[in-house]
Amino acid sequence: MKTGVPWKAITIMAVMAISGLTALSAGADEVQSLRGVQVDEPVVMEPTARPKNERMQRAYRQQPPLVPHKVAPYQIDLKVNQCLNCHDWSNAGDHNAPTLSMTHYTDRDGKQTDAVAGNRWFCTQCHVPQVNAEPLVENEFKSSSER
Numbered sequence: 001m002k003t004g005v006p007w008k009a010i011t012i013m014a015v016m017a018i019s020g021l022t023a024l025s026a027g028a029d030e031v032q033s034l035r036g037v038q039v040d041e042p043v044v045m046e047p048t049a050r051p052k053n054e055r056m057q058r059a060y061r062q063q064p065p066l067v068p069h070k071v072a073p074y075q076i077d078l079k080v081n082q083c084l085n086c087h088d089w090s091n092a093g094d095h096n097a098p099t100l101s102m103t104h105y106t107d108r109d110g111k112q113t114d115a116v117a118g119n120r121w122f123c124t125q126c127h128v129p130q131v132n133a134e135p136l137v138e139n140e141f142k143s144s145s146e147r
């Protein structure tokens, strides 16, 4: 038997690939995101900053308090943490900002520290800006204060 180019197989594969691509692009038109719009459609967000003293209740006792102001302008990386410019105990008073509680000055061995502990460095890992948004996914969570 001759080992020529299997044109028939190549043609079938090409047809399959093309119809696959068409199916994909047709599908993309119908993909709905959890936000209720198409995936590539931007959603206008409510501003996160709230007037002073309009803080949301904590939903459970251990909840990291929500941030009542914007977080995006403040850089946090390995070397810089701009949140500390206002919240570190050494300068919170100058900015009229709440100072970090002692849990933020307690390292992983339970030793109390003068500078913020490494395990509290990435503030936005726990603290998120507050926004009165509908839950993305239906759920039965009830805040402790409502139970």
Ligand code: HEC
Residues within 6 Å of the ligand: 051, 052, 053, 054, 055, 064, 065, 066, 067, 068, 069, 070, 071, 072, 074, 082, 083, 084, 085, 086, 087, 095, 096, 097, 098, 123, 124, 127
């Ligand atoms: C320019 C100063 C400033 C910077 C920078 C700043 N904050 Fe604040 N923050 C404040 C002030 C002032 C308040 C109190 C606002 C109020 O009482 O309504 C506050 C409140 C908070 C609270 C609420 C505390 C509570 O007990 O309810 C959290 C949490 C917080 N900030 C986290 C952050 C995080 C995280 C960053 C960095 C991404 C940051 N802040 C950067 C000034 C600042």
Ligand code: HEC
Residues within 6 Å of the ligand: 062, 063, 064, 065, 081, 083, 084, 087, 098, 099, 100, 101, 102, 103, 104, 116, 119, 120, 121, 122, 123, 124, 125, 126, 127
């Ligand atoms: C591992 C999670 C975690 C990280 C990281 C963290 N926090 Fe907190 N934060 C909490 C929790 C939980 C509370 C409330 C209980 C407490 O005070 O420990 C809190 C409380 C606070 C408060 C209110 C303190 C008070 O006495 O009312 C401020 C302000 C705050 N955090 C800011 C920050 C900033 C700024 C950073 C980054 C330098 C940061 N936090 C990092 C979990 C975290």
